[in-house]
Amino acid sequence: MPKNALYAQSGGVTAVINASACGVIDAVRAHPAHFGTCFAARDGILGVLREEIIDLDQEDPLTLAALRHTPGGAFGSCRFDLGDPERDPRQYQRLVEVFRAHDIGYFFYNGGGGSMDTALKVARIGELMGYPITAVGVPKTIDNDLDATDTSPGxxxxxxxxxxxxxxxxxxxxxxxxxxxxxxxxxxxxxxxxxxxxxxxxxxxxxxxxxxxxxxxxxxxxxxxxxxxxxxxxxxxxxxxxxxxxxxxxxxxxxxxxxxxxxxxxxxxxxxxxxxxxxxxxxxxxxxxxxxxxxxxxxxxxxLASKVDVEQAYAVGKAAVEGVVAGHRSFMPVIRRQTSVPYRWSIGRVPLERVANIERSMPREFxxxxxxxxxxxxxxxxxxxxDGEDCPPFENGLPCYPRIRGVLRPKRCPEFMIGTD
Structure with a gap:
């Protein structure tokens, strides 16, 4: 049986991070031979440690489709760094415990440079803890400081x-x-x-x-x-x-x-x-x-979202999944500019090591x-x-932003205390 996939959001959210979530969910469901069920963690990596796993099968398909035009982090985000696995392996043992309990073999983490570091640490669980997990980063940040990509969705x-x-x-x-x-x-x-x-x-x-x-x-x-x-x-x-x-x-x-x-x-x-x-x-x-x-x-x-930004946010989420299907591991999809006038772009990929905890400043020539x-x-x-406008639907004069139900799967692991609890 195919392993399940888990998606989570991290760091400061954007107007289009949920479009990336939509891209991941749609792509996972488009490959039933490769993936089992697609879940989401509540509040990023903290939700994994707390075993707060959202059952996306309990969500209205129209609500999930509406993520493409909904701001904020639909599944909750966090600012939390995993510790050093050599000094304190408890967090990593807990991740394995939760992954195993919910038969999760794929982890998609949507965030910036610090989140890519977390994704990289999760990707190394296989060699550290002996549990096979494919971890992929999905880029996002309004600061535009992720390296190796033409721009950062958001x-x-x-x-x-x-x-x-x-x-x-x-x-x-x-x-x-x-x-x-x-x-x-x-x-x-x-x-x-x-x-x-x-x-x-x-x-x-x-x-x-x-x-x-x-x-x-x-x-x-x-x-x-x-x-x-x-x-x-x-x-x-x-x-x-x-x-x-x-x-x-x-x-x-x-x-x-x-x-x-x-x-x-x-x-x-x-x-x-x-x-x-x-x-x-x-x-x-x-x-x-x-x-x-x-x-x-x-x-x-x-x-007031940029149409280009929405399209790129969805595309990197979809590309993260399709890269896994193609056999790639431990990577982040990147946007590559082909021409500026007209603006043409494509999706590539780089190893997580290339972008984890690396910030890109504006070049002096700019x-x-x-x-x-x-x-x-x-x-x-x-x-x-x-460029371009991608307006959400309006109702009674205001934008319509549906909320997910957020039904959690029953817990199968003992309680775990985290430093922020």
């Missing part, structure tokens, strides 16, 4: 949202700047990479409109130089839009702002760059300003020489990723 939709709201907000500021706000300041996500901040530049309809300064995570913040550029922009245009990455660094490499520290650096909650920068601008220039933080909204805005804008090469890279 980024295109977040980029489209940011560029849209910056264009709209700039028109508001332009309307009022002679007697009111002169600076509009927006903080976007991006721990080490400025891709989302760069996407704001797509809001510019022609050179210099709206006037904009971008503070990238990759460029150390020079207070004096920034204030000089801000003054020049306001003198020339009357107002300025400033977009700042949450991961903005001081010249010594420390974070410009931290909302909440954590003993695991990757889990440190960033935020606060906008209000701190706003205080600086008020103090040094006296200009009237308004600041905003899009925060979770930028990764949840499915109503950032303008002054450090406050993007180059034409960056614009040409970004434009195709936000």
């Amino acid at each position: 980024f295109g939709s977040a980029a489209k949202f940011i560029a849209t709201v910056v264009r709209e907000a700039s028109l508001d500021v332009e309307s009022m700047h002679t007697s009111s706000t002169r600076v509009f300041l927006l903080e976007v996500m991006g721990r080490h990479a400025g891709w989302l901040a760069a996407a704001a530049a797509l809001a510019q309809e022609y050179d210099g409109q709206p006037p904009m300064l971008i503070l990238f995570a990759e460029v150390p913040f020079d207070q004096t130089d920034f204030l000089r550029h801000l003054h020049l922009a306001i003198e020339r245009h009357g107002y300025c839009v400033v977009v700042v990455s949450e991961g903005l660094k001081e010249p010594d490499g420390t974070l410009f702002a931290v909302a909440q520290s954590h003993d695991v650096y990757a889990y440190t909650q960033l935020g606060g760059a906008a209000p701190r920068l706003a205080d600086l601008i008020k103090r040094e220039t006296g200009r009237k300003l308004h600041w905003s933080v899009v925060d979770y909204i930028q990764r949840a805005a499915r109503h 950032i303008s020489p002054d450090g406050y804008g993007i180059t034409q090469a960056c614009r040409d890279y970004l434009r195709p990723l936000i």
